[in-house]
Every structure is written in structure tokens, then in C-alpha cells.
Amino acid sequence: MPKSLFQKVWDAHTVRKLANGQTQLLIGTHLIHEVTSPQAFGMMRDLGLKVLMPHRTFATVDHIVPTDQFAEPYSDPLAQTMMEELRKNCAATGITFFDRASGKQGIVHIVGPEQGITQPGTTIACGDSHTSTHGAFGAIAFGIGTSQVRDVLATQTMALGALKVRRINVTGKLHPGVYAKDVILHIIRTLGVNGGTGFAYEYAGEVLDRFTMEERMTVCNMSIEGGARVGYVNPDETTFAYLKGRPYAPKAAAWYAAVANWKSFASDAGCHYDDVVNINASEIAPTVTWGINPAQGISINELIPDATKTEVADEKASIDEALAYMKLKPGAPIKGTKIDVAFMGSCTNGRLSDFQEVAKYLKGKRVAPGVKAIAVPGSQGVGVLCASLGIDQVFRDAGFEWREAGCSMCLAMNPDKLIGDQLCASSSNRNFKGRQGSPTGRTLLMSPLMVAAAAVTGAVADAREVFAVNN
Amino acid sequence: MSLAKITSVTGRGVPVTGNDIDTDRIIPARFMKCVTFDGLGEFLFYDVRKNADGSDKPHPLNEARFKGGTILLSGANFGCGSSREHAPQAIQKYGFKAIIAEGYAEIFFGNSTTLGIPCMTAAREDIAKIAAAVEADPKLEITVDVGAQQVRFGGQSVPATIRESGRDALINGRWDAIGELMEGLPAVKATATTLPYLAA
Numbered sequence: 001m002p003k004s005l006f007q008k009v010w011d012a013h014t015v016r017k018l019a020n021g022q023t024q025l026l027i028g029t030h031l032i033h034e035v036t037s038p039q040a041f042g043m044m045r046d047l048g049l050k051v052l053m054p055h056r057t058f059a060t061v062d063h064i065v066p067t068d069q070f071a072e073p074y075s076d077p078l079a080q081t082m083m084e085e086l087r088k089n090c091a092a093t094g095i096t097f098f099d100r101a102s103g104k105q106g107i108v109h110i111v112g113p114e115q116g117i118t119q120p121g122t123t124i125a126c127g128d129s130h131t132s133t134h135g136a137f138g139a140i141a142f143g144i145g146t147s148q149v150r151d152v153l154a155t156q157t158m159a160l161g162a163l164k165v166r167r168i169n170v171t172g173k174l175h176p177g178v179y180a181k182d183v184i185l186h187i188i189r190t191l192g193v194n195g196g197t198g199f200a201y202e203y204a205g206e207v208l209d210r211f212t213m214e215e216r217m218t219v220c221n222m223s224i225e226g227g228a229r230v231g232y233v234n235p236d237e238t239t240f241a242y243l244k245g246r247p248y249a250p251k252a253a254a255w256y257a258a259v260a261n262w263k264s265f266a267s268d269a270g271c272h273y274d275d276v277v278n279i280n281a282s283e284i285a286p287t288v289t290w291g292i293n294p295a296q297g298i299s300i301n302e303l304i305p306d307a308t309k310t311e312v313a314d315e316k317a318s319i320d321e322a323l324a325y326m327k328l329k330p331g332a333p334i335k336g337t338k339i340d341v342a343f344m345g346s347c348t349n350g351r352l353s354d355f356q357e358v359a360k361y362l363k364g365k366r367v368a369p370g371v372k373a374i375a376v377p378g379s380q381g382v383g384v385l386c387a388s389l390g391i392d393q394v395f396r397d398a399g400f401e402w403r404e405a406g407c408s409m410c411l412a413m414n415p416d417k418l419i420g421d422q423l424c425a426s427s428s429n430r431n432f433k434g435r436q437g438s439p440t441g442r443t444l445l446m447s448p449l450m451v452a453a454a455a456v457t458g459a460v461a462d463a464r465e466v467f468a469v470n471n
Numbered sequence: 472m473s474l475a476k477i478t479s480v481t482g483r484g485v486p487v488t489g490n491d492i493d494t495d496r497i498i499p500a501r502f503m504k505c506v507t508f509d510g511l512g513e514f515l516f517y518d519v520r521k522n523a524d525g526s527d528k529p530h531p532l533n534e535a536r537f538k539g540g541t542i543l544l545s546g547a548n549f550g551c552g553s554s555r556e557h558a559p560q561a562i563q564k565y566g567f568k569a570i571i572a573e574g575y576a577e578i579f580f581g582n583s584t585t586l587g588i589p590c591m592t593a594a595r596e597d598i599a600k601i602a603a604a605v606e607a608d609p610k611l612e613i614t615v616d617v618g619a620q621q622v623r624f625g626g627q628s629v630p631a632t633i634r635e636s637g638r639d640a641l642i643n644g645r646w647d648a649i650g651e652l653m654e655g656l657p658a659v660k661a662t663a664t665t666l667p668y669l670a671a
Contacts, residue, residue: 015655015662018648020639024655026662028669036555038506047649052656056669064504078504085506122668129554129578145556145582146508151652157659159648160581161636193491194548197577227551229577261667293491293551318490411500411553432495432552439499439518 002268005121005234006165006200009140009265013123015157022159028122029139030057030152031108032095034064034086035413036127040149041089049154054094056156058117061086061099062107063413067376067403070100079414093153106379106405109133109347113217114381116246119258120235121265125152130347130429132223135232136216137239138265140200142229163230164198164274169205172281177462177469179357180215181349181427181447183207185287185297187219187279188226193295196228199274202267203233207281213242214353221348222429225294234266288334288460289431289445291322296431297445298334300462306330325433326442327421334460337444340422342373342455343436344400344448346410349427350378352385354448359394361449361467367399368458374416375400376408398456412437425454476644477587480569480615482541484624485531486602487516492545493552494579498561500553511557512564532565536609544602545572546595550579559583569615571598571622571631584637587646589617597622597629618642 003011015024032040037059044051051057064079074080090097098104098111105111109130112118120138124131129143144158151158170183188195201223208216216233223231233239240259243249250258285299296318298304307319307330323330328337344350344358355375367373375395377383383405386392392402409416410428417437418424424436424443431443444460453463464470502514520530527533543562549572550558559582562570569589583590593601604611604625613624615631617638622631633641640646663669 012666013662015658018651019643019645020636022636022640022648024652024659026659026666026669028666035503039508039556042507049649049653052659053663053669063500076504082504082506119668127554127556129552131554143554143578145554145559145578145585147556147582147585147647147649151649154649155652155656155659156663157652157655159652161634194551194574194576197548197574224552224554224578227548227576258667293493314490321489411495413500413504430493430495430552432493434499434518435495437501439523 002271004165004267004271005265018159022161024157025160026157027125027152029124031112031126032059033108034061034082036146038085039146043150051093051153052156057095059090059095059097060105060108060111063407065406066414067406067408103380107347107407110378116243116249120262129224130221132231133217133221135220138235163200166199166275167202167273168277170207170279170281171205174281177464178284179447180218182284182287184219184222186284188295189297191226193293194227196226199228200230201228208233214351235262286450290334292325292433304328304332304334337460339425339454341424342451343409343426344451345376345408346428348429349448352382355386355391358448358452359391362394362398362452365398365456367455371458373400373455376403377405379405409436425451427451474644477641478618484542484544484605484613485537485540486544487531490546491548491551494555494558497558503557508560511561515561515565541568542613543567543570547573549575551576554578556582559586584646589641591631591633593631
């Protein structure tokens with residue numbers, strides 16, 4: 001019987017059925033960071049448990065690291081404590097720690113693929129909801145809580161119920177100036193902020209087939225913002241070409257065996273999907289959020305929704321709540337909305353190609369007066385590549401601050417925060433109330449090039465016009 | 472490890488209305504700068520509960536009449552966003568023992584169940600009935616019957632469901648899976664040998 005990739009990976013990693021009907025699922029690769037792991041190690045100590053397969057867990061530090069300070073101790077003593085706790089836990093258990101001294105540190109979802117740790121046909125877990133990113137390689141990757149981090153450390157497994165699979169075909173061709181970020185914002189907007197609850201999303205179609213691995217990662221990254229815990233793309237030659245030669249990728253004869261094995265995990269033609277959704281790429285425009293969840297987005301030329309124009313009580317309430325917080329005018333264009341801050345980075349859009357694409361257009365432009373613009377590479381590796389190509393200098397010349405790698409202003413657990421009700425054009429993944437560090441701070445999600453367009457004009461703008469992308 | 476069998480929870484309700492209440496709202500990220508979960512309860516819903524100067528904003532958790540409530544009532548897609556277990560930990564440490572909402576984000580539901588917090592799903596109009604009864608009499612005793620999948624209050628009862636794996640785990644005292652997962656270790660090692668990337 002033909003099977004989906006999800007089903008194949010699930011079956012291959014099933015250890016046994018548990019008493020409550022859930023599956024004990026083997027987690028081949030475990031990624032940890034400083035925020036959600038210390039309590040798990042504490043629970044392990046309390047229960048007298050040992051790490052079962054220390055070589056299958058990899059650690060890095062990303063959420064709390066300052067991006068304007070490299071040397072320890074960090075100015076925030078709590079951040080320093082969390083850093084030291086992770087270092088101590090890794091040393092005590094034999095877990096590989098990609099710290100800053102290693103040159104391999106960065107956002108966990110950027111480091112895994114970059115090192116070749118993320119591989120097709122595997123299961124991956126990490127105490128972070130954006131773990132779905134790794135699905136870009138045809139892995140089944142779960143964001144988990146801290147008790148489950150403990151479970152994976154102690155048993156390399158966790159208790160889970162199977163998900164349904166929704167195939168999302170993005171067919172046709174994207175217009176110039178429309179990016180992977182717009183595709184996923186469009187999908188979330190179309191299917192709803194909780195439309196994916198209970199589902200794994202299989203992204204497919206010509207657009208995904210043509211996408212680079214970095215573009216696929218951007219799409220899979222935000223699956224959770226549409227309620228889907230897991231998102232993936234079937235592995236293909238693009239996947240294998242990306243992995244070849246990476247530090248943890250199989251070498252020599254093992255490489256060919258691995259590729260053959262990886263191919264076998266791709267969804268079979270004619271396999272069952274619980275749901276299929278078709279999206280026409282030509283209908284996707286540069287997309288910007290106007291509200292307080294990632295489904296509240298519009299294309300750059302649409303008007304901000306007006307609660308008086310809808311009869312649906314729920315919609316009215318959510319528009320009212322969002323616009324009251326965002327201080328935006330119902331029925332007004334989103335284009336032209338003044339911004340205070342521009343943030344380029346995060347596990348959604350902090351990879352080489354994101355900075356590379358922006359640098360192509362940013363040369364010779366200047367960040368508008370009064371706008372604070374920061375660019376934060378997603379990993380030290382990305383930073384080094386950008387420097388070798390002169391990309392960092394393009395950003396600096398334009399008036400961006402170029403920083404050290406980390407999560408930074410995506411969730412502002414480090415010193416990079418909005419102040420008061422500043423409005424931020426952001427390439428990150430969440431526009432929740434207070435997300436970027438100020439309880440009244442406001443976030444507009446968009447693609448990196450749209451962030452750059454907002455930075456140079458000082459207001460939300462159509463990057464295609466600002467940078468003449470259509471030409 | 473022996474766990475309590477959570478067959479029902481009885482206590483007072485606190486309505487925290489609204490849909491899509493995300494984990495950043497439940498516990499803002501800056502309060503996750505910690506290496507234990509201790510003390511998270513006091514920061515529950517902090518930014519919607521407190522002004523910048525620490526004074527109170529209007530919020531059900533700030534109302535004296537709802538003090539001591541143990542059953543949280545909310546809307547659709549509760550707990551969406553981040554996988555942070557800090558969110559259900561803060562809810563539990565604040566004193567809540569059960570949640571009744573229209574629906575839950577996947578990861579939040581799992582994290583809560585693992586902590587022994589029943590997340591019951593009820594219809595909007597039924598939650599509105601419970602909330603109205605609580606508004607009328609905040610001291611009203613509510614019983615969340617996990618086994619029978621029902622909520623009883625003031626002589627009324629409404630259905631409230633929970634997925635079978637969660638119901639089973641709670642009522643049979645196996646909501647924290649670690650013990651059972653440990654028992655499976657020989658099978659774990661056997662499965663690992665069948666996978667090339669783990670056998671190597």
C-alpha cells in the first residue's frame with residue numbers, strides 16, 4: 001500500500017504502543033538549547049536518570065545570547081547563568097555543545113541543517129516549536145515541552161499520538177518579489193491560525209519543488225503558526241545536494257547508501273492524505289501581518305480589515321482586539337504605515353540566502369532617518385559566509401547594525417527589544433502581543449526584502465516598487 | 472513512579488475569555504530566564520494583568536471575587552504558539568488544576584497532560600453557560616469529571632471532551648509517560664538497530 005513520508009517515518013520509528021493508545025516513538029536526533037533544557041536536566045537528576053544516547057543530542061545557545069557582546073560574562077547575569085548551566089549539563093553528560101568558541105553556534109534550527117545533522121527519513125525533536133523547520137529535509141520534526149526533553153534525554157523516545165496528513169500543493173509560478181515567507185504567510189492566512197491542529201503539513205507542488213533548501217526551511221519553519229506541529233517537504237536531489245559534504249553528513253560509500261535510503265522515505269504516488277489543499281502561486285503577493293497572530297495578514301496592496309464590514313461575531317472581536325493593540329486604522333492601507341524598527345534575522349529568515357537576496361537590492365540605499373535597523377545572522381556560519389561575500393558590509397553601509405548570531409529580537413530574551421509601542425517590520429515568525437520584548441511593542445511580519453523596503457522608506461512599502469524588483 | 476489518578480477536579484472557575492490566547496501571553500518570554508520552573512505562577516498572564524509600573528490592569532486574575540479559582544475557562548486555540556512548558560507550569564503553579572476551553576494548540580495540550588492538567592474541550596455556548604454561572608456566583612463549585620467527560624455546576628451539566636489517550640492517561644495515573652517509556656528501553660535499543668543512521 002502506498003504510504004506518505006509521515007507514515008513511513010512514523011512506522012520506522014515506532015517502538016511500541018503504550019497503554020493509553022499513544023506510540024512510543026524513537027527520536028533519532030535531539031537538539032537542545034539553554035531555555036527549555038535546564039529544567040529537564042534537573043528532572044533527570046531528581047529521578048536519577050542518565051542520558052541514554054548522548055551522541056544523538058546536540059546543543060547550542062541561541063535565545064539568550066547578546067548579539068552585541070561576544071565575551072562572557074554577559075551583562076545579564078540570568079543569561080550568563082543559563083549559558084553556564086547548559087555548558088555544565090553538556091560536559092557532565094557528554095553531549096556535543098556548539099558554543100560560541102566552536103564557531104558553529106547559532107539558532108538551533110539553522111545549526112542542525114548547516115552541520116548536516118538534519119537528515120531525511122529521521123525523527124527530530126527540540127524544545128522549541130519551530131523545530132518543524134527541519135521537516136524541509138523530509139524529517140518528521142517535533143517541537144516539544146521540557147518534560148519531553150527529559151523523556152528524550154532519558155529514553156531517546158517520547159509518547160505521541162499519530163497526526164493526520166494534509167498535503168498542500170503550491171502550483172504554478174511565484175511573481176518576482178514574492179518569497180517563501182509570503183507563501184507560508186499566505187498558507188497560514190488561508191487555512192487559519194489553528195487550521196493545522198492535529199495535522200502534519202506536507203508541502204508540495206512545483207513551487208516547493210523549485211525552492212532551495214533554505215526556502216523550504218522558511219516554509220516548514222512556520223507550520224506551527226498555522227497550528228501544524230509538523231511540516232515537511234519530500235526529499236529530492238535539492239535536499240541531497242545541500243547535505244553533501246556537510247560535517248555530519250555520511251561520507252564516501254555511506255553517502256550513497258544513505259541517499260538510497262533517504263529516497264525511499266518520500267511519499268509514494270497515490271498514498272492517502274487526510275486532506276489536500278491547492279494553492280495557486282500566482283495569487284500570492286508580498287504579505288504583511290496587521291494583527292496579533294500570524295494568520296492576520298494581508299497582501300501589501302490590501303486594506304487593513306474593518307470589523308464593521310463583517311457579520312461574523314468572532315471575526316469582529318478578533319479584528320477589534322488586534323487593531324486596538326496594533327493602533328492601526330481599520331480600512332486604511334497597510335502600505336505607508338510608519339515603522340520604528342526593522343529586524344532582519346530569526347530561524348525563519350536568518351540564513352545566507354535571506355541576507356544575500358536583500359544585499360542585492362540594498363546597495364546604495366540608506367535606512368531612513370529615525371529607523372533602528374538590525375541584521376542578525378542566524379548562525380556564526382551564516383555570519384562568516386556573509387562576511388566572505390561582503391554582505392555584512394552592504395548592510396552596514398546602508399545603516400543596519402550587523403550583529404552576532406542568535407534569536408535576538410524575534411522573542412527578545414536577550415537585550416534586543418522593542419521599546420514602548422514601537423512598530424517593527426520583522427522577518428521573524430510571531431506577531432503576538434509583547435513578543436518582541438515590550439509589553440506594548442508591535443510587530444509586522446514580512447519577507448526580508450519587505451523588511452529592507454520598510455527600513456529604507458521608513459514605512460511599510462512594496463519592495464517591488466522600492467527596489468524595482470519587477471524589472 | 473506512582474502518579475495520582477486524576478478522575479475529576481472540583482473547584483471555582485475563572486473566565487479568561489478570548490480566542491487564540493498564545494503562550495507568550497500566558498508567560499512572556501522574559502520570565503523564562505530561569506533554570507527551574509519555581510515561581511513562574513506569579514508571572515501568569517503578566518503583561519495583560521499588569522501595567523509597566525506594576526499596578527493592576529483590569530483582568531479576571533486581578534479580581535478578588537475570582538481569587539482561589541482552580542478551573543480556567545477560555546476560548547478557541549488556547550495555548551497557541553511556542554512549545555514552552557513554562558506556560559502550563561505557570562498555570563499550574565498559579566493554582567489552576569483544570570482548563571475548559573473550545574480547543575487547544577497541539578503542543579500545549581500535550582505539555583499540560585504531562586503535568587496532569589486536564590484540558591477539556593467544550594462547546595462555546597456551554598462554556599458561556601459555565602462562565603455566566605461563575606459570574607453570577609464566583610463561589611460556585613464546578614466539577615470537571617474527566618472520566619465521564621462532563622462538567623457539572625449549580626445543578627446543570629454540559630459535555631466536555633478530552634481525547635481518549637489523554638483521558639486514559641489522567642484517570643489511570645499514567646499522565647507522565649516517563650515510567651512507561653523507561654520500561655520500553657530494551658525495545659528502544661532494538662528499534663534503533665533497524666535504522667541505519669542510529670545503528671552506525
